[in-house]
Amino acid sequence: MNNNPGRLKTDRRRTGGRRAALALAAMLALSACTTTDTYFIVPDTGGSEQTVEALTRNDPNAAMGAREHPRILETYGGQYRDPQVEKLVARIAGALTAVSENPQQTYRITILNSPSINAFALPGGYLYVTRGLLALANDASEIAAVLSHEMAHVTANHGIERQRREEAEAISNEVIAEVLPDTPAVEQIAARGKMRLAAFSRQQELEADAIGIRMLAEAGYDPTAAARFLRSMAAFAQYESAGAEDASLDFLSSHPNTPRRVQLADEQAALYANVGAKEVGRDYFLNGINGLLYGSNADEGYIRDRNFYHPKLEIAFEVPPGFSMTDKANAVVATGPNDVAIRFDGVKAKGRRDLQDYIQSGWVTGLVPGSVETTSVNGMPAATARAVAGDWSFDVTVIHDGNEIYRLLTAAPRGSGYLEDIASTVRSSFHKMSPQELAGLKPLRIRIVKVQPGDTMASLAEKMMGTSRKLALFRVLNALGPGATLSAGQDVKIVSQ
Numbered sequence: 001m002n003n004n005p006g007r008l009k010t011d012r013r014r015t016g017g018r019r020a021a022l023a024l025a026a027m028l029a030l031s032a033c034t035t036t037d038t039y040f041i042v043p044d045t046g047g048s049e050q051t052v053e054a055l056t057r058n059d060p061n062a063a064m065g066a067r068e069h070p071r072i073l074e075t076y077g078g079q080y081r082d083p084q085v086e087k088l089v090a091r092i093a094g095a096l097t098a099v100s101e102n103p104q105q106t107y108r109i110t111i112l113n114s115p116s117i118n119a120f121a122l123p124g125g126y127l128y129v130t131r132g133l134l135a136l137a138n139d140a141s142e143i144a145a146v147l148s149h150e151m152a153h154v155t156a157n158h159g160i161e162r163q164r165r166e167e168a169e170a171i172s173n174e175v176i177a178e179v180l181p182d183t184p185a186v187e188q189i190a191a192r193g194k195m196r197l198a199a200f201s202r203q204q205e206l207e208a209d210a211i212g213i214r215m216l217a218e219a220g221y222d223p224t225a226a227a228r229f230l231r232s233m234a235a236f237a238q239y240e241s242a243g244a245e246d247a248s249l250d251f252l253s254s255h256p257n258t259p260r261r262v263q264l265a266d267e268q269a270a271l272y273a274n275v276g277a278k279e280v281g282r283d284y285f286l287n288g289i290n291g292l293l294y295g296s297n298a299d300e301g302y303i304r305d306r307n308f309y310h311p312k313l314e315i316a317f318e319v320p321p322g323f324s325m326t327d328k329a330n331a332v333v334a335t336g337p338n339d340v341a342i343r344f345d346g347v348k349a350k351g352r353r354d355l356q357d358y359i360q361s362g363w364v365t366g367l368v369p370g371s372v373e374t375t376s377v378n379g380m381p382a383a384t385a386r387a388v389a390g391d392w393s394f395d396v397t398v399i400h401d402g403n404e405i406y407r408l409l410t411a412a413p414r415g416s417g418y419l420e421d422i423a424s425t426v427r428s429s430f431h432k433m434s435p436q437e438l439a440g441l442k443p444l445r446i447r448i449v450k451v452q453p454g455d456t457m458a459s460l461a462e463k464m465m466g467t468s469r470k471l472a473l474f475r476v477l478n479a480l481g482p483g484a485t486l487s488a489g490q491d492v493k494i495v496s497q
Helices: 012-027 048-058 062-075 083-097 131-136 140-155 158-179 184-218 225-239 241-249 259-270 282-289 355-359 419-429 435-439 457-461 470-477
Strands: 108-112 119-122 126-130 302-304 307-310 315-318 324-327 332-336 340-348 373-377 380-389 392-401 404-413 445-450 491-496
Touching: 012 332, 012 340, 012 380, 012 392, 012 404, 062 108, 062 119, 062 126, 083 108, 083 131, 083 140, 083 282, 108 131, 119 140, 126 131, 126 140, 131 140, 131 225, 131 470, 140 184, 140 225, 140 282, 184 225, 184 259, 225 241, 225 259, 225 470, 282 445, 282 491, 302 324, 315 419, 340 419, 355 373, 355 380, 355 392, 392 419, 404 419, 457 470, 457 491, 470 491
Parallel strands: 108 126
Antiparallel strands: 119 126, 302 307, 307 315, 324 332, 332 340, 340 404, 373 380, 380 392, 392 404, 445 491
């Protein structure tokens, strides 16, 4: 939770629950909560300040990257520190620098402590890759494809060019708004400006693809890895398709992944079919990510099937059968049958004691007058209320514990009759964790296991933890499409403690 638990996703069969989740977000008048180091891919014996100075001295664009770097760390949960994983990424990236468009460019790579699937670059050689993306990849050439793509953005100065275009569009829109105030033409011109920027971004992505695939081939990596990993990312996006309302931290939200783009990547790779050796690097890559943290960390809380545990805050609750839960940046959201959704988040109490006053302080849209009541939840002071907005009815429960106020919000179609029972069930399950619960709770990690004779996808998937769709996630993490089979002795990824 960063004091922010995260946001729920479901499969396509629960699209109604997703609408309820969106309704829950809309009824909040206020946001839920408010809430370094990196390393070079070349050997560096100095401290972090010396490396920043060296980077700034060699590249005038580095000031922009340095300015944005702290914000990136805050947004993506800080840096993920693991010497084994850092060495792996450095090994892959090091081979790419010698064949880049600018071999003199120094890169500063940060592995972000986020389960999202993302990688991006800032001017000045600041590259970022999330641990979630590393967990999805299946060999070194796929990570090389991601890094070479981002390096191409840096050497082509895409970040600088995009900023210039955005500034030009902003100035143009401001001038037009002054000349043509309060006319429909202003909105139409602004919309065309956004379309121009979108087209420019797509052009940059395709250019970075072409440069990156060339770098892959010249560095000795498999050039087909770019298209292969695009397919894996698309499969993962489909697996979590109902979570698209929070795509802001996802690679595919900023890197368009159309079938045409994959086709172009395949065509580009074919140009290098006869260029020397093509290293895949599966074995050393899987060894390198064995033990990689997967999903949420202790600061955000853990989801285990229908249960949410937050070991640092020592709280837990359970959602009813049929509900599916996940977490992102600022809330936990569960969606289930009959268009019902549940959202959990927390805010600092800041000396607040009267929970009735807190509910009525303006953060709930559509609060029903006179519905606020005080109660207790497993020994903790609490208050409940009802709200109505559009086609939805809401149960609002706030619970005070120490310096925190926790919020359980349930949404159901107006007049459906499901709201009261589900809200009451979740509310009654909310409790302080016992020492036994805390002792048995560990983070999930990527584990590499060897396929034994008689193993099947289903039997190996049963070892997975943290998801109710074990086989689907097992297939996605191991890039096992329709018709794929396993062989004895093959290494595969599972998720377990």
